[in-house]
Amino acid sequence: MSDTENSTSDTGSWFLSTARERLAGLLDPGSFTEFLQPTERVVSPHLALFDLPAAFDDGVVIGRGRLEGREVLVAAQEGQFMGGTFAEVSGAKLVGLLRAARADAKLPRTVLLLLDSGGVRLQEANAGELAVAEVMRAVVEARAAGVTVVALVGGRAGAFGGAGLTAATCSRIVLSEQGRTGVTGPEVIETNKGVEEFDSRDKALVWSVTGGRSRRLIGGADAYADDTVAGFRKTALILMERAPAFDLATLQAEQARLAARAQRFGACESAAQMWKALAIPDAQSVRNMDDEAFTALVAGVGGADHDAR
Amino acid sequence: MTLAEMLAGLFPAGHDVVTRPDHLILGTGRRANGSSVEVIGIADGEALGIAGVLPLSARVLDVVAVGGSAPILVLVDTQGQLMSRRDEMLGLNEYLAHLTKCLLLASHGGHPTIGLNYGKAVAGAFLATALATDILVALPDASPAVMDLPSMARVTKLPIERLTELSKTTPVFSPGLASMVAVGAVAEVWDPAKPLADQLEATLAAVPTRDMRDELGAERGGRRLAADIALRVARQASGVHHA
Numbered sequence: 001m002s003d004t005e006n007s008t009s010d011t012g013s014w015f016l017s018t019a020r021e022r023l024a025g026l027l028d029p030g031s032f033t034e035f036l037q038p039t040e041r042v043v044s045p046h047l048a049l050f051d052l053p054a055a056f057d058d059g060v061v062i063g064r065g066r067l068e069g070r071e072v073l074v075a076a077q078e079g080q081f082m083g084g085t086f087a088e089v090s091g092a093k094l095v096g097l098l099r100a101a102r103a104d105a106k107l108p109r110t111v112l113l114l115l116d117s118g119g120v121r122l123q124e125a126n127a128g129e130l131a132v133a134e135v136m137r138a139v140v141e142a143r144a145a146g147v148t149v150v151a152l153v154g155g156r157a158g159a160f161g162g163a164g165l166t167a168a169t170c171s172r173i174v175l176s177e178q179g180r181t182g183v184t185g186p187e188v189i190e191t192n193k194g195v196e197e198f199d200s201r202d203k204a205l206v207w208s209v210t211g212g213r214s215r216r217l218i219g220g221a222d223a224y225a226d227d228t229v230a231g232f233r234k235t236a237l238i239l240m241e242r243a244p245a246f247d248l249a250t251l252q253a254e255q256a257r258l259a260a261r262a263q264r265f266g267a268c269e270s271a272a273q274m275w276k277a278l279a280i281p282d283a284q285s286v287r288n289m290d291d292e293a294f295t296a297l298v299a300g301v302g303g304a305d306h307d308a309r
Numbered sequence: 310m311t312l313a314e315m316l317a318g319l320f321p322a323g324h325d326v327v328t329r330p331d332h333l334i335l336g337t338g339r340r341a342n343g344s345s346v347e348v349i350g351i352a353d354g355e356a357l358g359i360a361g362v363l364p365l366s367a368r369v370l371d372v373v374a375v376g377g378s379a380p381i382l383v384l385v386d387t388q389g390q391l392m393s394r395r396d397e398m399l400g401l402n403e404y405l406a407h408l409t410k411c412l413l414l415a416s417h418g419g420h421p422t423i424g425l426n427y428g429k430a431v432a433g434a435f436l437a438t439a440l441a442t443d444i445l446v447a448l449p450d451a452s453p454a455v456m457d458l459p460s461m462a463r464v465t466k467l468p469i470e471r472l473t474e475l476s477k478t479t480p481v482f483s484p485g486l487a488s489m490v491a492v493g494a495v496a497e498v499w500d501p502a503k504p505l506a507d508q509l510e511a512t513l514a515a516v517p518t519r520d521m522r523d524e525l526g527a528e529r530g531g532r533r534l535a536a537d538i539a540l541r542v543a544r545q546a547s548g549v550h551h552a
Contacts, residue, residue, distance in 0.1 A: 035545040042538060046481055050467065062542065073546070088481065092523065092535040096542025104547045122465050125455035125482045126492045127532050130522060133440035137520050140413040165436055168406030182397045183405060183433045189392045191463070198394040209398045220400040248373055251414055254407055255370055262359050265399055
């Protein structure tokens with residue numbers, strides 16, 4: 001990779017990039033070593049049953065590299081292959097990387113998870129669900145061993161279902177404005193509970209419920225990145241420096257934080273009402289302000305910054 | 310078997326486990342040797358939302374704070390995570406992950422955790438409860454699933470007939486207990502005709518100290534690749550110390 005390519009990808013949209021483009025832009029030029037490379041052709045054995053094409057990386061790229069000179073392990077989900085879903089192979093790659101981080105103290109003490117996933121791949125639903133459970137356990141065990149795990153979310157598929165739970169298991173979460181996260185996606189809620197519960201075609205509503213700005217304002221994300229590779233790199237570097245320990249005190253603090261949020265915003269019907277409850281004078285303007293103004297707004301809101309995760 | 314019968318069978322020496330009006334199960338059971346098992350759970354297939362998570366996670370954290378090595382038994386009958394715009398807006402993913410982390414903290418801190426699926430166990434609520442334990446067992450009429458076949462047909466845009474046909478031979482995606490056993494999610498199916506207390510003791514004696522679910526899936530043939538791939542990744546990672 002040349003320096004020219006790197007500087008171009010710096011300003012490139014994270015949302016529109018592929019998993020490999022994100023890694024190429026995020027890591028120092030030439031520093032990336034991939035594990036289980038596509039040439040090893042470790043593919044899903046299950047997709048053919050459904051007449052679906054396989055990918056030589058099964059939609060997950062893993063390896064190690066450097067971020068501004070700092071050694072990191074990385075994993076990136078490809079949201080444009082099967083929605084970045086957790087499946088037997090793609091999940092096991094994440095599990096293997098996280099278990100290695102825990103078991104081998106010579107490996108980098110930071111793992112960056114570039115999540116871009118709608119959750120579990122339904123064609124391999126049980127293997128995918130179990131992979132999520134194994135990933136969450138491996139994240140926790142790595143954290144308990146002193147590894148910092150940072151989730152970066154800003155791709156087309158967001159981080160839903162098992163990916164939403166995985167993100168919230170990490171030491172830190174970085175979200176961009178497009179970085180939607182949650183458990184059940186709006187379309188599924190609409191299908192199951194009706195359009196009056198959640199109108200998935202109402203883009204402004206979907207954005208206000210699941211989007212990066214809402215999450216950041218109530219403490220559901222620890223940092224807000226603008227939608228560029230450079231933005232995510234800068235934010236990841238800051239968060240890597242100050243990760244909470246995985247221990248009883250942290251989880252007691254998270255219990256208190258989540259209970260307080262439920263109490264404070266439990267009666268709110270909309271994101272605008274939540275923002276009013278945060279004493280944001282003009283809730284509607286949250287949507288329109290630029291990233292810089294939003295970052296300043298977050299700085300003035302209590303509770304968005306915490307070590308309770 | 311009713312929940313009351315199940316609890317009586319699990320703890321013939323006595324228990325104070327109650328099912329609250331909000332369908333959460335909380336209490337303590339006594340083992341034959343006089344020591345305690347802390348019990349949490351969800352009853353009646355209730356969906357797990359923010360309101361349900363907080364009392365369960367608080368209880369687990371209390372058990373950890375008290376110390377000791379009392380096991381935690383997680384009884385699971387839930388149709389899945391609550392599907393609600395409000396709970397999503399409040400960050401349900403953080404709440405479910407919090408419960409998972411609390412259970413994993415407990416097991417890390419010396420409290421063996423056992424999941425017992427005796428009814429439904431679906432999707433995100435499955436992850437936050439049954440699949441967050443050291444070992445998961447089930448009763449024969451349990452029905453764990455990621456998603457039911459009609460919903461799966463809708464999302465994958467495949468005819469339900471084809472999915473039904475495929476599900477007969479493909480544990481990797483088909484809903485139900487037999488599939489979850491084959492992929493390694495459920496370690497063992499208990500026999501309701503035999504004393505549950507004895508089976509609980511046997512399971513307590515068999516709690517693994519590391520995550521062996523992928524190895525179990527490989528042994529049973531329902532998930533042949535995962536364990537080997539995770540090992541290969543770890544070997545490659547540790548073999549390359551200079552990028």
